[in-house]
Amino acid sequence: MMNAALSAELRHLLAQEDALEQALQQACDRLAPHWPLATFTARSPWLGLEDLDFHQVAQRSWHSLGAPLYADARAERAAWQAQPGDPGLLRDTLRAWLMHWKNSSHPAEHSTLLSADLLNYVQQRLLRQAGATDGFDLLQAASAPLEAAPRSLLAWQTRSRRALAFGTAQQQAQARLLDALCARSAKYWLGRPLALWPAAGGSFWTFARQLCATAGELNKAQNSRLQALPSDPRACIAALLPGLCEAADQADYLSAHLFALHGWAGMLQQQAGPADCPILYEWLALRLALESILLPLDCNAPQADKSVLLRRWLRYSHSNVAQWNCLPPPARALRLALARDFDPCAEGEIWLRMREELWRRQLRVSLRPASCAQPQARPMVQLVFCIDVRSEALRRALELAASARGMPAGALQTLSCAGFFGLAAHTHGLDQSAGHASCPAILQPSFSVREQASAAALLRYRQRRAAQQAAQTFASRAKQDNQAALVLPELAGPWHGLRMLWRNLAPVSWRRTLDLNLERWRQKPQTRFDLRYRRPLHAKLAQGLSLEQQVQACANALRSINLHDNFAPLLIIAGHGSQSENNPYAAKLQCGACGGAAGGMNARLLAQMLNDAQVRAGLAQAGIQIPQDCHVMAAQHQTSLDQLDFLSAAPDHGAAAQAWNSLQSALPLALHTLALERLALLPGEEAAHSPAQARLAAWRRSHDAAELRPEWGLVNNAALILAPRAISRHANLGGRAFLHEYEAANDADGSLLASLCAGPATVAQWINLQYLASSNAPHYHGSGDKASQSICSGLGVVQGNGSDLLPGLPWQAVMRDDAQTMHQAQRLQLVIAAPDSHILRLLQHNPALARKVRHGWLLLASIAPQDGGWRDWLPGPDGAIISQHKKN
DSSP, rough: OOOHHHHHHHHHHHHHHHHHHHHHHHHHSOOOOOGGGGOOOOOOOTTGTSSSSSHHHHHHIIISSSSSSSSHHHHHHHHHSSSSHHHHHHHHHHHHHHHHHHHHHHHTTTOOOOOOHHHHHHHHHHHOOOOOOTOOHHHHHHHSSOOOOOOHHHHOOOOHHHHHHOHHHHHHHHHHHHHHHHHHHHHHHGGGGGGOOOSSSSHHHHHHHHHHHHHSOOOOOHHHHHSSOSSHHHHHHHHHHHGOGGGGHHHHHHHHHHHHHHHHHHHHHOOOOOSSSSSHHHHHHHHHHHHHHHOOOOOOOOOOOHHHHHHHHHHHOOOOOOHHHHHHHHHHHHHHHHHHHSSHHHHHHHHHHHHHHHHHHHHHHHGGGGOOOOOOOOSSSSEESSSOOHHHHHHHHHHHHHHHHHTTTTTEEEEEEEEETOOOEEEETTOOOOOOOEETTTTTEEEEEEEOOOOOHHHHHHHHHHHHHHHHHHHHHHHSSSSSHHHHHHHHHHHHHHHHHHHHHHHHHHHHIIIHHHHHHHOOOEEEEOOOOOOSSSSOOOOOOOHHHHHHHHHHHHTTOOOOOOOEEEEEEEEEOOOSSOTTTTGSSSSGGGGOOOOOOHHHHHHHHHTTHHHHHHHHTTOOOOTTTEEEEEEEEEETEEEEOOOSSSOSSHHHHHHHHHHHHHHHHHHHHHHHHHTTSTTOOOOOOOOOHHHHHHHHHHHHHTOOOSSSSSTTEEEEEEOHHHHHOOOOOTTTTEEEEEOEEEEEEETHHHHHHTHHHHHHHHHHHHHHHHOOOOOSSSOOOGGGEEEEEETEEESSSSEEEEEEEEEEGBBEEEEBSSSSSOOEEEESSSSSSHHHHOOOOOOHHHHHHHSSSSSSEOTTTTTTTTTEEEOTTTTTTTEEEEOO
């Protein structure tokens, strides 16, 4: 009997350990990693929450973190009332929201019809059209039953969050101390190689406990309790968690703690290497320990006041007490619940849905499948750009300029694909030991390449670089030397003062006089990539590519561009980059597909392989015939300067040279048109510019160290269109759409569409959600005002000295000023030009994409090649995804 009792107790303990491990793993999987500033990578803050509904996550974020996923309803309401929109759209959106709310919150109400007073209430509440509320009886409200707030919302409210929201002044101070101690521990741990004291113990949990003990904020009793906790983080969590939440809520409670300071937690997750105990377990142990020590008593959120809810219902339903008293108790409870649940979060959801529907209508009108016939004549010039939204405006400007300069229709053809061009390379610049992963964050480099130059050119380059490095080393050591530091300010101070004034008051003059001359002096010589294949040693990346690998890489790139034949005499592969000064977020203006670096290296790599005769012979055997007279060049679009820099030599004879001359006649007009369009959106640059003025303004903004907005980046991104260029060629999408070539007729098995949705569509969705998060919750998902940011350990930025590591975009990246929004935050609309069979197969074989669509993280539509019909793919009531045909 005793053995049986011990066995049962042992099984119970093992079951508890398994449940705790599952809760810990589920919570950690929900947190998105956070990359350092040097490789700033757009990522969805809710990467691990896509198994939940978007609007459900929005409610949890609003109620537990005070971080909305929706734009400010007051601004949306003011814009609607200033210019009233479609009343039918408003009513349809409200009706859809109300039916979803009733079915999810009150499934016992089986009626599929909505009472007119319910619909009228949400409309009047949304538009703030209130009536009188005099003379009602509070007792009637008190007699109506009303359930408590949903458990799913309460589980995400940690004890420290409730203390901040509802606690006394002392409890709020203790909750703020908890966050400050955790942030300080993470900051010193991540920056410990530069710290003045050693990291004790080797683990973050041990280090953090010792740091808290020496910080002085904890009293003796609190410090003793902290040091008495188990040294194993799992054991510490197991001991503390049951006293903080219910067993069924453990995963949600732990998730709420991770999201409380998600910047530091995400950076710890990204920086930590493999270990026996995940570092997030140690982070959670620290937070739970401090919470149990600093906040021994819980704070309960106040219950909904039924009299307030009744007053709200009567005010916005324009009803009276007599009508209320005539309602049966279940109807009263339903209406009070609606008055409680139709909060600012619900209002934001409705405004978001209407904005997205208006954008879909605009796309349905703009995209014209009827004009999809491909030009039969051979084009003169083909330019391949990144799918970046900034490339859409340049492509449109080039096509219009070619027509204005008299080039035949179809002579200039623009194409697009992901900006790393399918080359997951680890690139090394000339004579550099450290390289860079030139591929999206969701991929790992598969090979490494290095630039190389002739021996004489390399020697001259090394001598000039060594001279510059010697000067920098001398200046750095002089600053640190005790004796030299006494005279250095007097000797160098006047020069540095004049330098600072010149550089900031006249940035263009500084750039042209000193920076450009210095760059020319230390400019790299003409280089090529060393593609000779060498087998990897000690599990490192292979150096270069074999001929077969080069052929396969080029074939994959050309197929993703939908370029199989009809090559132009001049083919230009164009990456993109950006120039800005004193900008911690410089990487986010670069090519996201190239890991936060400029895309010129990948463009040069692909161009070099496509010009190789052996690679062309291999491509011919694979069915891709590149004509002998086709010359491939590399270029880079400088997005903040409105320049197209060519990175390889231009052709000097034949059809390619004629095509080059034709392009040079159209290029200045295109770049000027692009500059005018882009500068008109930047504050202070709204006036019209001549070409010289536009170029000067772009140079000033990109080289001014005090400029908060060198460019808008990917602001207003709203759609990814996988279709032939002919569908969007005549549409002005306003730089709001990612464009990727896709021809369904050449993708019979759907494999290319699947890879596009797994790669470019995922990256575009991450970018879209990061902009949405930074716009709607700048204090939590963004990074606040640039003017008050501090760079922390080179990892990220903080506001003040104890905030979270802010993982998103700065305020100036999404706002024109403190009152006027620039970014129109909405979810990404994925539009695919493909028959229904392709879409159904895609959803069946790509569960990640189907989950995004089903739970509202991505909006999906298709254009049928047969009839040009538009179909929205929407989540159905049983979890299936169904299509709805829409008329243009």
